Amino acid sequence: MVEHNGVVLVLSGPSGAGKSSLINKIADDIGEYYFSISTTTRPMREGEEEGVHYHFVSKEEFKKDIAENNFLEYATVHENYYGTSLNPVREALNKGKLVIFDIDVQGNTAINNRLGDITTSVFITPPSLSELKNRLESRATDSKEVIENRLKMAKREIQRTSEYEFLVINDDLDIAANVLRQIAITARLKIPYDRINRFVQKWENI
């Protein structure tokens, strides 16, 4: 078989869909992975940690990285920048890791444009908007306003579910984890175009 290579798993879906719980459930079964941490210029909030929730940088640093083409993708939301640095992703891919992104619908488009050959995309959603509302309210970490915003965003994002290869409805956590585990393990089997091309070139001559 062709030697091992890094691949990408994009997870999108509303905050409250259960992405983190699902990743925790399958983490031991999907081999070595790297969870991509986004970079942002927004201020650190209480309870957040540098390098865990985000890499926090100044606007100047962010703009410099844009100019130097250091982002796989970036976007502005409410005058703050959010982006994914290319270097750690490239490094993880070179080590043959599964790189997992928790990223929005726009981010998925950007990643597919750059790394579509090795990317598997999954949209994760709670079974209904009312269930999402319940979950966000019961975890009690967000203000009413933040919850309203998350629900509005969820309504917009779910309209674009069909841009993903897979839709996982997280109703029962164990069932959803079984589905996502299956998808993540198969995601490993994608082979990058450049490696395919090298194989094809060799193919006629050995």
Add this chain to the structure above:
Amino acid sequence: MVEHNGVVLVLSGPSGAGKSSLINKIADDIGEYYFSISTTTRPMREGEEEGVHYHFVSKEEFKKDIAENNFLEYATVHENYYGTSLNPVREALNKGKLVIFDIDVQGNTAINNRLGDITTSVFITPPSLSELKNRLESRATDSKEVIENRLKMAKREIQRTSEYEFLVINDDLDIAANVLRQIAITARLKIPYDRINRFVQKWENI
């Protein structure tokens, strides 16, 4: 979860890649499937059976089916027609089956245009052209001329491997079967756009 639905698995690759052996190896593990039988206007050859190797029809019948839009895809090769009838595929999909196509690169394009949302495509290849030649010669069913033609076609088709979601290099049959089994089981998880759309429409109101 969303109710069960039919999905498509396209297998392409040169004659001699081992597609039939691989399907036999995994047949017990992939749930109910329907292996699509092509329709052709070329004469039946010795050892071939109607409904097993092909559906054999006259040119008049074939043209009538084209006119009535009864083909999922069709093509002409050496003045003979080859095609896939829509009806049995649609029936199998409605029963929630995995529909398997053994079809060429053009056929894969056509199926992806029509059923891309539920299609998983796999290119299966022997590890090298010389190994393909060995296999074709040692099975001794084809004339020298037919083998030469198959090798020419293989060289052309392998150039388009990157149009497939997965490349499976059939060097060791057991390893290749494990890979294909994994892909086929995950192929089951694809959900058709129309079902996703119905889910999204319901999603906000339950």
